[in-house]
Amino acid sequence: MPLDDVRRKAMSAKEASAVLYNSSSKQKDGLLKAINRQIRGNIPAILKANRKDLVNAALTGLSAVLTERLTLNEIRIGQMVRGVNDVIKLPDPVGNVIERTKRPNGLRIEKMRVPLGAVGIIYESRPNVTIDAAALCLKSGNAVLLRGGSEAINTNKQLVALIKKGLKDVSLPAGCVEFIESKDRAAVLEMLKQDKYLDVLIPRGSHQMIGFIQSNSSVPVIAHGEGNCHVYVDSSADLSMAEEIIFNAKVQRPSVCNAAEKLLVHESVAAQFLPRAARRLRMAEVEIRGDTKTLALVEHAVPATETDWSREFLDLIIAVKVVKDLDEAIQHINRFGSHHSDAIVTRNKRRGERFLREVDSATVYVNASTRFTDGFEFGLGAEIGISTQKLHARGPMGLEELTCLKYVVHGTGQIRK
Amino acid sequence: MPLDDVRRKAMSAKEASAVLYNSSSKQKDGLLKAINRQIRGNIPAILKANRKDLVNAALTGLSAVLTERLTLNEIRIGQMVRGVNDVIKLPDPVGNVIERTKRPNGLRIEKMRVPLGAVGIIYESRPNVTIDAAALCLKSGNAVLLRGGSEAINTNKQLVALIKKGLKDVSLPAGCVEFIESKDRAAVLEMLKQDKYLDVLIPRGSHQMIGFIQSNSSVPVIAHGEGNCHVYVDSSADLSMAEEIIFNAKVQRPSVCNAAEKLLVHESVAAQFLPRAARRLRMAEVEIRGDTKTLALVEHAVPATETDWSREFLDLIIAVKVVKDLDEAIQHINRFGSHHSDAIVTRNKRRGERFLREVDSATVYVNASTRFTDGFEFGLGAEIGISTQKLHARGPMGLEELTCLKYVVHGTGQIRK
Numbered sequence: 001m002p003l004d005d006v007r008r009k010a011m012s013a014k015e016a017s018a019v020l021y022n023s024s025s026k027q028k029d030g031l032l033k034a035i036n037r038q039i040r041g042n043i044p045a046i047l048k049a050n051r052k053d054l055v056n057a058a059l060t061g062l063s064a065v066l067t068e069r070l071t072l073n074e075i076r077i078g079q080m081v082r083g084v085n086d087v088i089k090l091p092d093p094v095g096n097v098i099e100r101t102k103r104p105n106g107l108r109i110e111k112m113r114v115p116l117g118a119v120g121i122i123y124e125s126r127p128n129v130t131i132d133a134a135a136l137c138l139k140s141g142n143a144v145l146l147r148g149g150s151e152a153i154n155t156n157k158q159l160v161a162l163i164k165k166g167l168k169d170v171s172l173p174a175g176c177v178e179f180i181e182s183k184d185r186a187a188v189l190e191m192l193k194q195d196k197y198l199d200v201l202i203p204r205g206s207h208q209m210i211g212f213i214q215s216n217s218s219v220p221v222i223a224h225g226e227g228n229c230h231v232y233v234d235s236s237a238d239l240s241m242a243e244e245i246i247f248n249a250k251v252q253r254p255s256v257c258n259a260a261e262k263l264l265v266h267e268s269v270a271a272q273f274l275p276r277a278a279r280r281l282r283m284a285e286v287e288i289r290g291d292t293k294t295l296a297l298v299e300h301a302v303p304a305t306e307t308d309w310s311r312e313f314l315d316l317i318i319a320v321k322v323v324k325d326l327d328e329a330i331q332h333i334n335r336f337g338s339h340h341s342d343a344i345v346t347r348n349k350r351r352g353e354r355f356l357r358e359v360d361s362a363t364v365y366v367n368a369s370t371r372f373t374d375g376f377e378f379g380l381g382a383e384i385g386i387s388t389q390k391l392h393a394r395g396p397m398g399l400e401e402l403t404c405l406k407y408v409v410h411g412t413g414q415i416r417k
Numbered sequence: 418m419p420l421d422d423v424r425r426k427a428m429s430a431k432e433a434s435a436v437l438y439n440s441s442s443k444q445k446d447g448l449l450k451a452i453n454r455q456i457r458g459n460i461p462a463i464l465k466a467n468r469k470d471l472v473n474a475a476l477t478g479l480s481a482v483l484t485e486r487l488t489l490n491e492i493r494i495g496q497m498v499r500g501v502n503d504v505i506k507l508p509d510p511v512g513n514v515i516e517r518t519k520r521p522n523g524l525r526i527e528k529m530r531v532p533l534g535a536v537g538i539i540y541e542s543r544p545n546v547t548i549d550a551a552a553l554c555l556k557s558g559n560a561v562l563l564r565g566g567s568e569a570i571n572t573n574k575q576l577v578a579l580i581k582k583g584l585k586d587v588s589l590p591a592g593c594v595e596f597i598e599s600k601d602r603a604a605v606l607e608m609l610k611q612d613k614y615l616d617v618l619i620p621r622g623s624h625q626m627i628g629f630i631q632s633n634s635s636v637p638v639i640a641h642g643e644g645n646c647h648v649y650v651d652s653s654a655d656l657s658m659a660e661e662i663i664f665n666a667k668v669q670r671p672s673v674c675n676a677a678e679k680l681l682v683h684e685s686v687a688a689q690f691l692p693r694a695a696r697r698l699r700m701a702e703v704e705i706r707g708d709t710k711t712l713a714l715v716e717h718a719v720p721a722t723e724t725d726w727s728r729e730f731l732d733l734i735i736a737v738k739v740v741k742d743l744d745e746a747i748q749h750i751n752r753f754g755s756h757h758s759d760a761i762v763t764r765n766k767r768r769g770e771r772f773l774r775e776v777d778s779a780t781v782y783v784n785a786s787t788r789f790t791d792g793f794e795f796g797l798g799a800e801i802g803i804s805t806q807k808l809h810a811r812g813p814m815g816l817e818e819l820t821c822l823k824y825v826v827h828g829t830g831q832i833r834k
Contacts, residue, residue: 018751018775018777021775021777022774022775095774101795101796103794103795103796107785107789109795109796114774114777116807116808117777117807195631195632199807199808200807200808214612214635215612215635218631218632220637220638220806220807220808221637222808238830241830244830244832245830245832247832248832248833249832252832252833334435356825357439357512357531358435358438358439360435360438360531360534361823362823362824363823363824363825363826364823364824364825364826365826365828366826366827366828367827367828367829367830367831368524368826368827368828368829368830368831368832369828369831369832369833371832371833372524372826372831372833373824377520377833378518378520378526378824379518379520379526389637390533390534390616390617390637390821391533391616391617391637391639391808391809391821392808392809394821394822394823394824395822395823395824396824404807404808404811405811405812406778406779406780406781406811406812407779407780407781407790407795407811407812407813408773408780408781409780409781409782409783409785409789410783410784410785411782411783411784411785411786412784412785413655413658413661413662413784413785414784414785414786414789415661415662415664415665415666415669415785415786415788416665416669416786416788416789416794
């Protein structure tokens with residue numbers, strides 16, 4: 001019964017989490033090293049499993065982009081191993097005391113970081129997520145229940161088998177990393193009901209998939225929403241800087257969530273800025289969709305539709321709007337944006353501060369590209385994803401975001417009057 | 418249409434939240450003072466509305482306990498006003514920068530506290546929650562959509578009318594505090610769907626009600642679960658201290674979530690400790706339900722059933738178990754407890770530390786009563802509730818827990834290579 005299997009594995013992860021919860025940093029790093037030894041020692045087996053998935057991909061006509069994401073080779077396996085080594089080098093957040101107070105009655109109260117417990121992760125095609133996510137969860141003391149995409153099932157099974165060998169090598173319970181093999185969508189639905197065993201669910205994938213999970217899960221969810229990111233060019237912007245920033249934010253890697261999807265330009269600099277910025281974007285084959293004022297200034301621009309303003313293109317497309325002032329820019333971003341990453345280009349300090357304060361997004365920038373929203377670029381050393389929700393974690397999530405806080409109270413016999 | 422009304426009010430709160438988001442501490446304190454002036458100036462109107470509810474309570478046969486909670490008088494209104502004054506005196510967490518880093522490329526990254534946005538609060542009979550919750554949300558820059566118990570509907574309507582007058586007095590939008598008047602349960606269901614407008618839901622009430630909301634809400638929930646709290650008396654405990662602590666934790670106020678519901682005793686001290694602790698508890702009319710070993714030691718004890726171990730009695734009842742060691746105590750608490758507040762009484766430092774680390778609860782104590790789990794006792798100055806979940810907030814929640822973090826990035830033209 002696949003549904004029993006989901007429940008059983010969630011329970012197994014929860015049980016194992018009690019052991020990890022109390023493992024030292026040294027034990028957890030020892031585990032990650034053992035996993036790396038297993039990966040390095042079994043590259044042919046990994047590639048063989050991956051070839052099975054690639055054959056299936058060819059038979060089922062999986063798209064070229066997805067097939068490319070699915071493909072492993074020795075270089076990519078080497079990257080996985082280096083990723084795990086990077087996690088080993090990160091400081092362990094568990095046990096850190098972030099606040100201490102002493103009350104008048106003598107109670108000493110500490111707020112201490114502890115693991116979340118058992119984390120469920122639902123993801124799609126890239127098999128490297130299996131290793132990355134497991135490494136981050138284990139280092140932060142969490143057990144993990146993984147559910148990867150069906151197109152990578154053979155590769156993922158092989159990788160999880162190696163992780164389990166690594167667990168065995170260091171005498172930690174096999175349940176520390178569990179993996180759901182069922183390709184059935186009902187297995188995902190069953191995961192959403194395991195609030196007794198799973199402390200949090202982190203879904204990574206399409207906006208639709210994440211929205212469905214948020215509406216149907218009794219397990220608390222950390223959502224990785226889409227990125228409809230804006231660059232606003234203010235009247236006082238350094239226009240050369242603005243051109244570099246919008247070009248970088250749009251073109252450097254258009255398929256990712258922190259790429260810019262919208263350009264807003266103050267009307268007083270639109271005539272000067274837009275034709276030259278548009279020429280530069282056109283040279284990189286970016287399609288420009290404009291409002292009426294943009295259409296009057298930019299050759300080759302096509303009219304933007306109303307739905308374009310809230311869309312995440314993930315492609316060489318940008319929608320451009322001329323706004324009359326900072327207020328209109330902020331209102332537009334808060335209304336149509338996805339609260340991911342938004343930037344202003346300005347030399348005016350006061351307007352920069354207003355933008356940073358008033359734009360209600362996980363990450364707000366003055367005079368920099370939105371492309372920096374990333375755990376590595378922010379110095380977290382790793383990333384389990386980028387949260388666009390407000391509770392618990394917002395923006396790039398590293399090891400700390402895989403922990404929670406606990407109040408630890410030291411008394412000497414205090415009772416309440 | 419009551420359902421349209423819920424959506425309209427959620428939208429109105431969201432719109433108003435943009436104004437509050439950018440209000441200064443001075444403006445927000447000015448608002449709270451205006452609300453207090455309205456309350457103090459309209460005590461007869463509040464009491465008149467409350468009498469309507471009390472008449473309805475008598476007609477519908479509301480229980481004595483709930484009627485008592487519902488009842489207002491001049492003293493209780495005075496307490497409301499003092500509560501708001503206390504919130505005025507608290508420091509405003511909004512705008513605080515809790516972390517700053519500078520990256521090698523020159524980007525300056527700050528993590529800044531900002532309001533959550535629009536908060537939904539679902540609560541039951543006590544009308545003072547209307548004022549307390551509104552004051553805490555407003556001070557932390559959040560708009561709030563309230564849904565109180567139907568038995569307090571007239572009192573709540575009157576209090577919200579006065580809050581709205583206060584908002585008008587200081588020229589802030591009426592939508593900063595919205596209130597759902599419909600007594601229909603469908604109105605609550607509709608609230609759970611307002612993820613477009615509400616950033617978080619905080620339900621306060623029965624375990625069943627909260628469980629239902631967690632399973633059916635697309636808005637992220639901060640759950641205030643039940644408190645099945647334990648006191649464990651270790652073999653090395655100061656037994657007089659242990660007696661004071663269990664007596665206080667059980668008897669001082671048995672109806673609240675941080676009262677002890679379970680007593681675990683190490684077998685080596687059970688014969689010495691249990692008869693005298695039981696006598697003391699019996700004098701306060703506490704019913705003792707014991708496991709087999711307890712029954713052999715304690716006169717008048719009745720057998721505990723299997724379900725007693727996971728129940729929150731909220732009454733003068735305690736279930737008592739003799740355990741063979743610390744491991745069994747920790748396992749029992751993690752398995753049957755509700756992860757709220759648990760205490761060990763011990764003179765052994767190492768065992769105390771193990772208990773604090775390994776018990777997976779929001780608040781863990783060594784040598785103190787569980788009754789201290791409370792925002793005021795912890796020095797937060799106020800409390801919107803006590804969270805038993807792990808995400809976002811855990812344990813007593815004050816103003817900081819009504820905020821979230823935002824990454825604020827200052828650049829000088831950086832683009833990603």
